[in-house]
Amino acid sequence: MLKEDKIKLHWDSKGSTILDEKEIAHQTIEFINPCQTSSNDSIFDLWIQKNDQVRTEEPNGRIFRADNLLLMKFLIDNGYRESFDLIYIDPPYLSSSAYNSTVKIKETANNTSDYVSRPVFLDHGTDGMEEYLNHIYPRLKMMKELLSVKGSLFVHLDWHISHYVKILLDEIFSSANFINEIVWCxxxxxxxxxxxxxxxxxxxxxxxxxxxxxxxxxxxxxxxTLERGLTRVKGDKYQLHQEGALMQDWWTDINKILSPTAAENLKFPTQKPEALLKRIILAASNQGSLVADFYAGSGTMASVSQELGRRWIICDESPIAIQTSLERLIKQGVGPFTLEEISDAYQPPAEPCFQMRQREPSPVASYLRMKPPSIQPFNESSALMLLIIEDYKAQESNLASLKEDWGFKNLIDFWEVDLNYDGNIFNSEVQVLRDKKVYDDSLSTSIKLRVPLRNEYQVAIKVYDIFGDSTMQVLEWSK
Ligand SMILES: C[S@@+](CC[C@H](N)C(=O)[O-])C[C@H]1O[C@@H](n2cnc3c(N)ncnc32)[C@H](O)[C@@H]1O
Known part of the structure; x- marks a missing residue:
């Protein structure tokens, strides 16, 4: 132990977070095989789109909707100890802010619009310092357990709390394992x-x-340097290298995502640029490495990891963060991935709403109403299936925040289809997305699919609305 490692940060309730007796429930909610469309009228041919490879590949990534403390305990208990080559986290900063994601709803016909501010997360202020330290301390310890022997942890913070967390990290990892303080300007x-x-x-x-x-x-x-060359200034030993100069620990070449129209901008507060994550992932992991981000936000880590050939696990407890990540990865057209949930008390899955036993809309819950599906034979082996959303109602409490009574098309973010619902895991085979980030009424609420010919179908449709809620309906059809 280094002499300085005997110096520790102390606060009265340090070490009070105890997890042992918590019972952890795990549930796979969705298996997502990205195959997106936004078309209104053409036939969406699943066979051509997927080369008939529905649900054959292993998922490359896992999104967890969970408190990351529970997730990390679950991972440690389920064979992931010492498995991650890289963990990047961008936790709250003790910035005394309430972070919202604001999006625009717009009706084309009479040109009315409104803004919806969706709460994402609440960051503590300095009076919550003790609470903050109690939050981060056990989590950092678990991250160390999850790291492989050649693994690294990158903790992204700012002036509010970074100096306190540095002392905790020295205690947990030893100051001898502190590699860099990277300054991103x-x-x-x-x-x-x-x-x-x-x-x-x-x-x-x-x-x-x-x-x-x-x-x-x-x-x-x-x-x-390019003009002078290095040799003249530093002597004969120094020559310019083809790759460029070695990167220092202060980075000034990556901008924050500021422009509201930037392609990367997903309207997620605190979203980090892909270039920043790309540098970290390339530097501290290998092709095929397993990497994680336990404060995923808009899913930047997953998106870049996927692009760079890493396997990934991300986690967030905010529905808007999960929804933003889901949509981002579907749009990116990545390989299959899962959406899973960890909770500390088992909650049975919400009962699906069957067409034959239509659930009456409750005054508070969201509900989805599909038209009965129309299914016509197309040839000997396939049929044309028409699916139409007839109505969608968001949760009453969310609707109260809107100035106008918006049509249901404005309130749906995207929707998905499982053509062969097994009553358990939603297998998302087709996703109908918006073209733009404005919630206008141009979202396609019908889809015509060419599907394998069968005598019976049990099709599930899941709608994600702009408030981060999801609602499912199951349609049963037989000849
Ligand atoms: C600063 S943002 C991360 C932004 C992200 N790096 C990006 O590029 O979009 C922090 C995220 O941590 C999430 N979060 C906070 N506490 C959490 C917890 N205990 N478990 C899981 N997620 C948490 C918040 O919901 C928020 O989305």
Whole structure:
């Protein structure tokens, strides 16, 4: 033990989070095989789209809707100890803020619009310091258990709390395993006349041990270096390298996502740029590594990991974060992935609403009403199935926040179809998405599918609405 590791952060309730007696329930909610459409009228041919490969591939990633403390306990108890080569986290910062995701609803015909502000998460203020430390301390300890021997943890924070967390990380990982304090500098936004603009975040990087994975990253040489060359200034030993100069621990070349029209902008507060995650993932993991983000937000880590050939697990407890991540990965057209839930008390799955036994809409719950499906033979082996959403009603409490009585098309974010619902896990085979990020009434609420010819169908439809709620209906059809 290093001498400095005897120095620890103390607070009265330190170590009070006890997990042992909690009973953890795990449930797979959805198996998602991304196959998206936004079309209104053409036939969506599942066979051509998927080469008949429905549900054959192993999922490459797992999204968990959960408190990450429970999830990490579940992972440790279920064979994931020492499995992750990289964990990146971007937790709350003790910033005293309530983070909302604001989106626009618009009706084309009479040009009315409104904004919906959806709560995502609440960050503690300095009076919640003790609560914050009690939150982060046991979680960081579990992350260490989950890291492989060559694994790394990157903790993204800012000036509010990073110095306290650094001391906790030294205690948990040992200061000898502290590799870098990366300073990410960015511009934009407003400033204060009482102090310098606060325009950087800190990313604390710890290795589990000495043999951590590291692939050096490079930046372009400055114009001056390129003009002069290195040899003249530093001597004969120094030559310019083709890859560029070795990257330092301060990064000024990646901007925050500021423009509301940026393609990357998913209207998720605190969303981090893909370029930032790309640098971290490339530096500290290998192709095929298992990586995680336990505070996933909009799913940046999963999206970039997928692009770079890593397997991933992400987790968030906010429905808007989960929904944003789901939609992002479906749009990206990634390989199959799952949506799973961890809770500390078993809750049976919500009872699906059957067409034959139509549930009366309750005044508070959301409900979905589909038209009875129309199914016509197409040829000897396939049929054409027409699915139409007749009505959708969002939860009463959510509707109260709107100024107008919006049509149901405005309130649906996206919807999915399981052509062969097994009564247990929703197997999302087709997803109907919006083209744009404005919630106008152009969303397609019908779909014509060419499907294998059968005598009976049990089709499930799941709608995600703009408030982050999901509702399912099962349609049964027989010849
Ligand atoms: C700063 S945001 C992450 C943003 C993300 N890096 C991105 O690029 O979009 C923090 C996220 O942590 C989630 N969160 C906070 N406490 C959590 C907990 N105990 N378990 C799971 N998620 C949590 C919040 O819901 C929020 O989405």
């Amino acid at each position: 960015y511009g934009g936004g407003s400033g204060s006349k009482r102090h310098f603009h606060r325009k950087h975040d800190m990313i604390l990087w710890y290795g589990k041990d000495k043999e951590y994975i590291f692939h050096p990253q490079y930046r372009p040489y400055t114009a001056g």
